[in-house]
Amino acid sequence: MLFRKFLEDRRSTREYKDMIIEKDKMDMLVDFSSKIENSHGNEDISFIFYEDGKKIYKNLKGVAGYAGVMIESPHYIGIQTNNEDDITFLKSSYAMETLLTKIYQMDLGSCWINVMDTPYDSKKILFNGDNKHINYIVAVGYPKNPNRLSEISNSDGLENEDVGYLNTIRPFKEKKYFVEKSTSSRLAVSDIVFENEFGNKMSQEDLDKRVLDELFYYIRYAPSDKNEQPWRFILKNDSADLAIIDPEDKNNLTDAGIMMYYFEEMAKSIGYKGSWEFSESKLQNKNGINYLVVGKYKL
Secondary structure (H helix, E strand, C coil): CCHHHHHHCCCCCCCECCCCCCHHHHHHHHHHHHHHHHHCCCCCEEEEEECCHHHHHHHHCCCCCECCECCCCCEEEEEEECCCCHHHHHHHHHHHHHHHHHHHHCCCEEEEEECCCCCHHHHHHHCCCCCCEEEEEEEEECECCCCCCCCCECCCCEECCCCCHHHHCCCHHHCCCCCCCCCCCCCCHHHHEEECCCCCECCHHHHHHCCCHHHHHHHCCCCEECCCCCEEEEECCCEEEEEEECCCCHHHHHHHHHHHHHHHHHHHCCCCCCCCEECCCCCEEECCEEEEEEEEEEC
């Protein structure tokens, strides 16, 4: 299984060399981003490449990033959307994470930067046209310390539990995936996987029978804001529905879109060839918890 390696390859870079990305590599990224846009209908989302990183950094320093700390890099990539509905938020973060995979394969570093609450006067430099929305950009360039494993952490707060946490991911063979260690902030599998309906916890035995135990064990380590893990899975006979906790918080939708990409890629490694079907639904409440079902994956 390639689950653990898949997660280990996702690392955030906060310091970059003062050197630009070669034109041929940048052209490859632009071409790949166009393919991603086309796969989403080329209507809702688009990537914008900012080659003059110094100009972007100057405008956003002190008003964007994690706790107001802007990440300085030679280039940035923005994800621009036509609207800010729930499905668009999911698609945009899913699309950006797809592009980041290509960036990692090219030995480049990247780091998410939250500009959702950045004053318009500061971030208007990012826009390409009117009536558009940009809530996140990504720093990209050559890592200053390429051999150093940083924590998987994004400057917008899309963080995992602590520095070097990858070394703390327990081997799956321990078969303790339903109960997480008391020192971990990760939810147990039994807290995120339900059977047939929201809140109806699934037994370890039933999950084992469906050969989905390892997939859900590792998906808990997908990055999310403050490790909130705002996603829940509702397993049915031939599909898994994705429910988002407190979807009014747009950060939760962003986290879910990133997780959906991880889920698909990890599912492929065990033989599943499906993809998420995005869907709209009404806000629901169960035992005081607001949630929204936003997608379906056929198993």
